[in-house]
Amino acid sequence: MSDKHEKVIIIGTGPAGYTAAIYTARAELEPLVIEGLQPGGQLTTTTEVENFPGFPEGVMGPEMMDLFRKQAERFGTRFVSGMVDKVDFTQRPFKVWVHEDLYTADAVIISTGASARYLGLESEQKLIGYGVSGCATCDGFFYKGKEVVVVGGGDSAVEEATFLTRFASKVTLIHRRDELRASKIMRKRVFDNPKIEVAWNSVPVEVLGDPKVGGVTGTRVKDVKTGEERVITCHGFFLGIGHTPNTEPFKGAVDLDESGYVKVTPGRTHTNVEGIFACGDVMDLVYRQAITAAGSGCAAAIDAEHWLADQDG
Numbered sequence: 530m531s532d533k534h535e536k537v538i539i540i541g542t543g544p545a546g547y548t549a550a551i552y553t554a555r556a557e558l559e560p561l562v563i564e565g566l567q568p569g570g571q572l573t574t575t576t577e578v579e580n581f582p583g584f585p586e587g588v589m590g591p592e593m594m595d596l597f598r599k600q601a602e603r604f605g606t607r608f609v610s611g612m613v614d615k616v617d618f619t620q621r622p623f624k625v626w627v628h629e630d631l632y633t634a635d636a637v638i639i640s641t642g643a644s645a646r647y648l649g650l651e652s653e654q655k656l657i658g659y660g661v662s663g664c665a666t667c668d669g670f671f672y673k674g675k676e677v678v679v680v681g682g683g684d685s686a687v688e689e690a691t692f693l694t695r696f697a698s699k700v701t702l703i704h705r706r707d708e709l710r711a712s713k714i715m716r717k718r719v720f721d722n723p724k725i726e727v728a729w730n731s732v733p734v735e736v737l738g739d740p741k742v743g744g745v746t747g748t749r750v751k752d753v754k755t756g757e758e759r760v761i762t763c764h765g766f767f768l769g770i771g772h773t774p775n776t777e778p779f780k781g782a783v784d785l786d787e788s789g790y791v792k793v794t795p796g797r798t799h800t801n802v803e804g805i806f807a808c809g810d811v812m813d814l815v816y817r818q819a820i821t822a823a824g825s826g827c828a829a830a831i832d833a834e835h836w837l838a839d840q841d842g
């Protein structure tokens with residue numbers, strides 16, 4: 530057994546991981562949280578959170594995650610930064626590697642969340658960091674007075690587009706259909722904002738520009754109905770097309786569904802491996818809200834606590 534043996538290891542932060550930490554710490558399980566490269570998860574790249582109960586005036590995502598972390602720390606949670614690149618859940622104690630460092634645990638809670646998705650165009654990949662971005666909150670500031678585009682028609686895309694109007698002179702929302710998937714209140718924000726134009730039935734086929742000379746200059750989009758192509762001038766090319774679950778290290782270790790999300794017992798947080806639990810966006814492709822993630826983090830902590838108690842008894 531490694532000298533880094535833990536009762537519970539929580540992999541990943543965000544509302545699910547931090548809540549699991551608060552509950553397991555208060556249950557005196559002395560959790561170790563492996564934070565990953567973006568502690569706080571997706572909420573650290575969002576702007577104002579208006580729908581988390583208890584914050585009537587709203588709260589900034591990073592600030593909220595800082596509060597969650599402090600609350601977990603208050604009850605003795607320890608944190609390790611780094612990415613988990615390998616696990617072995619075939620026998621107990623379970624093994625988790627962060628680069629060369631091996632940690633073992635009696636129970637593991639997976640809360641690694643999901644990451645922004647890219648279109649996969651070669652030109653897009655080449656220009657990541659040179660005008661192509663998956664995070665409006667992180668990079669919006671660089672586009673003061675410039676034209677930008679946001680791809681997608683869901684809540685994320687609409688939220689990004691609205692946020693970017695704070696800086697950009699014009700925001701074009703590029704959506705592949707003729708109606709937005711986003712919720713009614715978010716759609717209204719788009720239609721009421723004079724700085725936002727929607728390019729309906731359109732998909733980007735190329736991001737134009739040179740990473741060595743000024744970055745993105747535009748995008749060539751195709752009308753999916755007519756097949757016609759045109760160029761939209763832009764300096765920022767933002768993605769808002771959804772997320773991919775962060776389950777790479779868990780492939781083959783726990784059951785995943787066809788989209789890569791961790792499979793759990795319906796209504797619970799148990800995976801197919803006894804002693805391994807999952808919570809938050811990594812197992813939830815339906816709700817994906819901070820509040821539901823936090824709720825499932827609490828559930829995972831309680832499920833882990835009960836399971837560990839059964840092992841002792």
Ligand code: NAP
Nearest residue numbers: 681682683684685686688705706710769770771772816817
């Ligand atoms: P989403 O709801 O899955 O929307 C993804 C959008 O991207 C859709 O409009 C989709 O088009 C489009 N899309 C997907 N793949 C594409 C591709 N390859 N090329 C072009 N377009 C593509 O994802 P989301 O907006 O990230 O939202 C996820 C969840 O989080 C939702 O439940 C949402 O309500 C929630 N959320 C809430 C808030 C908030 O309340 N403040 C903010 C952000 C997210 P189609 O519509 O044609 O499928």
